């Protein structure tokens with residue numbers, strides 16, 4: 001099972017392929033804002049992928065449209081509610097704190 005490393009805490013957990021980053025981050029006890037219930041509407045779950053980006057599920061049109069509307073987006077940006085784990089390890093960085 002691939003390992004998800006969550007920064008800046010450095011917390012590591014094994015996460016099954018197909019699990020959204022949002023679910024995995026919350027299951028790990030980390031905090032991440034989700035205002036729309038994981039519908040790619042609010043943009044609050046914006047995270048940066050430090051490693052393993054290619055292992056994640058492809059960016060959907062809805063996710064792309066939301067990311068386009070967010071300030072501070074980079075090539076490492078994903079919405080945690082949309083990006084699903086693949087078979088490889090991933091390091092994700094939480095950008096906002098609650």
Ligand code: FES
Nearest residue numbers: 040042043045081
């Ligand atoms: S939880 Fe709202 S866009 Fe991800």
